[in-house]
Amino acid sequence: MITLENLQKSYGKLQVLNNISAQFNTNQVVSIIGPNGSGKTTMIKCLLGMVIPDSGRILVDGAPVIRQWEYRNKIGYMPQISRFPENMKVRQLFQMMRDIRKTTKPLDEELFGMYNIPAMYEKSLGSLSGGNKQKVSAALACLFDPEILVLDEPTAGLDPLSSEILKTKILKEKSKGKLILISSHIMSEIDEVADDIFCLVDGNFRFYQSIESIKDVTQETRLGKAIAKMMAV
Numbered sequence: 001m002i003t004l005e006n007l008q009k010s011y012g013k014l015q016v017l018n019n020i021s022a023q024f025n026t027n028q029v030v031s032i033i034g035p036n037g038s039g040k041t042t043m044i045k046c047l048l049g050m051v052i053p054d055s056g057r058i059l060v061d062g063a064p065v066i067r068q069w070e071y072r073n074k075i076g077y078m079p080q081i082s083r084f085p086e087n088m089k090v091r092q093l094f095q096m097m098r099d100i101r102k103t104t105k106p107l108d109e110e111l112f113g114m115y116n117i118p119a120m121y122e123k124s125l126g127s128l129s130g131g132n133k134q135k136v137s138a139a140l141a142c143l144f145d146p147e148i149l150v151l152d153e154p155t156a157g158l159d160p161l162s163s164e165i166l167k168t169k170i171l172k173e174k175s176k177g178k179l180i181l182i183s184s185h186i187m188s189e190i191d192e193v194a195d196d197i198f199c200l201v202d203g204n205f206r207f208y209q210s211i212e213s214i215k216d217v218t219q220e221t222r223l224g225k226a227i228a229k230m231m232a233v
């Protein structure tokens with residue numbers, strides 16, 4: 001469903017992605033992991049068209065997407081840090097997104113309801129707490145029932161109950177056959193929701209393996225320990 005072929009990206013002399021290739025499929029939750037600054041967000045932004053790679057190809061459903069835009073309608077994106085217009089009210093943001101999309105497909109308002117977004121309607125986006133901004137962002141990512149969800153550290157800043165709601169939602173969307181990519185540092189969360197782990201270190205591909213096989217190879221039941229062993233090799 002998403003193919004990355006030999007992606008290269010540098011900022012000046014800093015090589016942030018070095019020849020990265022991968023295939024991500026429907027009905028799969030892939031966790032993208034790696035130390036801080038290893039290129040996870042850059043890789044995600046490349047596939048969303050927010051960063052243009054220096055070379056390489058990105059295909060979504062078999063079609064090359066660099067400098068295209070329509071494919072983005074297939075993707076729901078929750079950024080690491082949401083930057084909303086400060087003075088816009090929550091109600092206006094949701095109205096604007098519905099107006100822009102003009103979709104006839106039924107909306108997915110499950111998170112919108114569970115996070116009680118209407119209770120925030122008259123607040124300006126700039127006045128929301130960090131966690132409530134995350135809830136707005138998660139509800140928006142799911143609203144148009146996209147085939148692909150890309151979530152960059154989605155539970156950072158969410159309270160435990162709200163995190164559970166999001167994790168349950170991720171598993172529910174996977175069961176509908178969607179592809180979900182999640183960048184995260186929280187091993188317990190990855191263990192709960194992901195099937196496979198794609199690991200980057202300093203912009204280089206390190207491994208792409210199922211959680212089951214990672215635990216098997218390292219003989220560890222706890223994912224955190226298993227990953228630590230994989231990284232030490």
Ligand SMILES: Nc1ncnc2c1ncn2[C@@H]1O[C@H](COP(=O)(O)OP(=O)(O)OP(=O)(O)O)[C@@H](O)[C@H]1O
Pocket residue numbers: 011014016034035036037038039040041042043
């Ligand atoms: N616009 C930019 N200009 C210059 N350097 C950048 C830019 N964006 C990212 N970088 C650099 O690219 C490297 C990778 O950053 P990126 O945000 O992709 O890492 P990450 O793996 O998502 O990190 P984290 O786990 O801390 O979120 C970092 O060294 C970062 O400083």
